[in-house]
Amino acid sequence: MLSEEIKKDFPVINNNDIAYLDSAATSQKPQSxxxxxxxxxxxxxxxxxxxxxxxxxxxxxxxxxxxxxxxxxxxxxxxxxxxxxxxxxxxxxxxxxxxxxxxxxxxxxxxxxxxxxxxxxxxxxxxxxxxxxxxxxxxxxxxxxxxxxxxxxxxxxxxxxxxxxxxxxxxxxxxxxxxxxxxxxxxxxxxxxxxxxxxxxxxxxxxxxxxxxxxxxxxxxxxxxxxxxxxxxxxxxxxxxxxxxxxxxxxxxxxxxxxxxxxxxxxxxxxxxxxxxxxxxxxxxxxESIGFENIKTIENDLRDYAVQSLAKLDFIELYMTPNRENHAGVISFNIKGVHPHDVASILDMNGVCIRSGNHCAQPLMRFLNIDSTCRISFAIYNTKSDIDKLIEALKKTYEKFKMYI
Ligand SMILES: Cc1ncc(COP(=O)(O)O)c(C=O)c1O
CATH class of the missing domain: 3.40.640.10 (Type I PLP-dependent aspartate aminotransferase-like (Major domain))
Structure with a gap:
């Protein structure tokens, strides 16, 4: 509930009908x-x-x-x-x-x-x-x-x-x-x-x-x-x-x-x-008005919900530690066989903002033997409904591409 209240402080979130899942690139700004x-x-x-x-x-x-x-x-x-x-x-x-x-x-x-x-x-x-x-x-x-x-x-x-x-x-x-x-x-x-x-x-x-x-x-x-x-x-x-x-x-x-x-x-x-x-x-x-304890609770909840929801999609490959305590609110994944830029474009058409690419970490990408990933990242204004929107849009994306995979 706290996140729903927090969301109201962020004009870009309120002025656009979007699930903004790219806070690792830049966060939105509160009105204050x-x-x-x-x-x-x-x-x-x-x-x-x-x-x-x-x-x-x-x-x-x-x-x-x-x-x-x-x-x-x-x-x-x-x-x-x-x-x-x-x-x-x-x-x-x-x-x-x-x-x-x-x-x-x-x-x-x-x-x-x-x-x-x-x-x-x-x-x-x-x-x-x-x-x-x-x-x-x-x-x-x-x-x-x-x-x-x-x-x-x-x-x-x-x-x-x-x-x-x-x-x-x-x-x-x-x-x-x-x-x-x-x-x-x-x-x-x-x-x-x-x-x-x-x-x-x-x-x-x-x-x-x-x-x-x-x-x-x-x-x-x-x-x-x-x-x-x-x-x-x-x-x-x-x-x-x-x-x-x-x-x-x-x-x-x-x-x-x-x-x-x-x-x-x-x-x-x-x-x-x-x-x-x-x-x-x-x-x-x-x-400080929200406090790091609340931030941790909000973001860990989102992370857990997102990981559980993504893990149910058998066409998704996740690049993350299984140790939840060592994992923050940044999740990289791919739809097997679909380029991340294509995924990001279709998600955008469905009102979901994510990042795709090498994330300015080319040596890491090479080490992982991948070219690029889709990345979602959370901030305190995100809610579970943002993740639901992402999951629905990912299902649609997969439907569009599955005949080519
Ligand atoms: C871990 C890390 N370090 C450094 C930077 C660079 O930040 P900036 O572009 O604000 O200089 C970023 C930006 O994404 C980052 O994620």
Whole structure:
């Protein structure tokens, strides 16, 4: 029942007769987030950190309050450890360039899980190639999970950086990131935790996790597009050189030399997205008003209902762990013999929005020996009726294609 109430807060869901099952790509935004961004542009839009007039001071305050809100939300020690970027991809590139290129040396090892989104993979390929370092992968087992043995055997004393996604955006596997962090630290490596698929579903406590870098995008957690987050341990961030250079990230600039600002400004060159930061702050309020316990109950219920319903269709192939406690609200599947893009198009005609393709995880697809999948993913506004609609549309799709299979 709670989900039916929650649904009313999301205009895109109310204004379209759809089952929106693509929240892993981007979530819909509640009215409060839309209103907050609109209010910023209607009443105090101005360039932060620059003006001495009250409008600019208000914009600066709103921007810095958003930083404090994010810090509290993930239990960071200090707000200055929160760096705003434009999305998770930019945050991941920041770490690869500013930390990776300085600290990775020839023959050092970078270890990634094979589940990484291209955003936490391609930048590390660049670092490995540039520095003549070795890029190794931790592979998943038949249950689509990383085993402890795999983690322990791939992370070695030569490993300097480990990149791991908290939740796979393809299989929905929730990785044992605590184990990864523990093994990495015991080998002297730092961990880059991609929390893009986790941050709106699981409570992230950076101190409890002891993660070195944690990254996520606002737009997957009910906030506007155009804002991303990087959390870093302060001793690491302080030692890193800036990624982007220009206005607002400097202390003094001379003709031939520059000294840089302190954290967080050192990593925030140019005019920042205040409107999106204001929206992100409201999105955190929204998540906290529902609470992670309720979110877990809603999304686990949906996951269980969807898995049971899909398992009844004998023409469906599922790519997911059988261990429910390690599986989030992301489910990949195929109709045997039908291309996922065809499935997605027919579902769309029936008012069901899903994702089809390789999900920016081509190495994982190759490892699984498949080309692409259909993917559904849930957020707190989904209900069982969305899944019923999906199942009916899948049956129709199969009917249309079965003579060709
Ligand atoms: C696990 C994961 N990491 C990173 C990203 C990249 O996020 P963005 O496109 O917001 O930079 C995504 C987007 O789908 C993702 O699922």
């Amino acid at each position: 987030v839309i209103d907050a961004e609109k209010e910023y542009y209607e009443t105090f839009n101005s360039n932060p950190h620059r003006g001495a007039y009250s409008l600019s001071i208000k914009a600066t305050e709103a921007y810095e309050n958003a930083r404090e809100k994010v810090a509290k939300f993930i239990n960071a020690e200090n707000p200055y450890q929160i760096i705003f970027s434009k999305n998770a991809t930019e945050s991941l590139n920041l770490v690869a360039h500013s930390y990776g290129l300085t600290n990775i040396k020839e023959n050092d090892e970078i270890v990634l899980s094979i589940m990484e989104h291209h955003s936490n993979l391609v930048p590390w390929q660049f670092v490995a190639k540039t520095k003549n370092a070795v890029l190794n992968y931790m592979y998943i087992n038949d249950n689509y999970e990383l085993s402890d043995e795999e983690i322990e055997s791939k992370i070695t004393s030569k490993t300097k950086v480990v990149g791991i996604t908290y939740i796979s955006n393809v299989t929905g596997t929730i990785n044992n990131v605590k184990k990864v962090i523990e093994v990495a630290h015991s080998n002297g490596a730092v961990v880059v935790l991609d929390a893009s698929q986790a941050v709106s579903h699981i409570k992230i406590d950076v101190q409890e996790l002891d993660a070195d870098f944690v990254i996520f995008s606002g737009h997957k957690m009910y906030a506007p597009m155009g804002i991303g987050v990087l959390y870093g341990k302060k001793e690491l961030l302080n030692k890193m050189t800036p990624f982007l250079m220009g206005g607002d990230m400097i202390e003094y600039v001379y003709e031939q030399d520059t000294t840089f600002a302190t954290l967080p400004n050192k990593f925030e060159a140019g005019t920042q997205n205040v409107g999106a930061a204001v929206g992100l702050s409201k999105a955190i309020d929204y998540i």
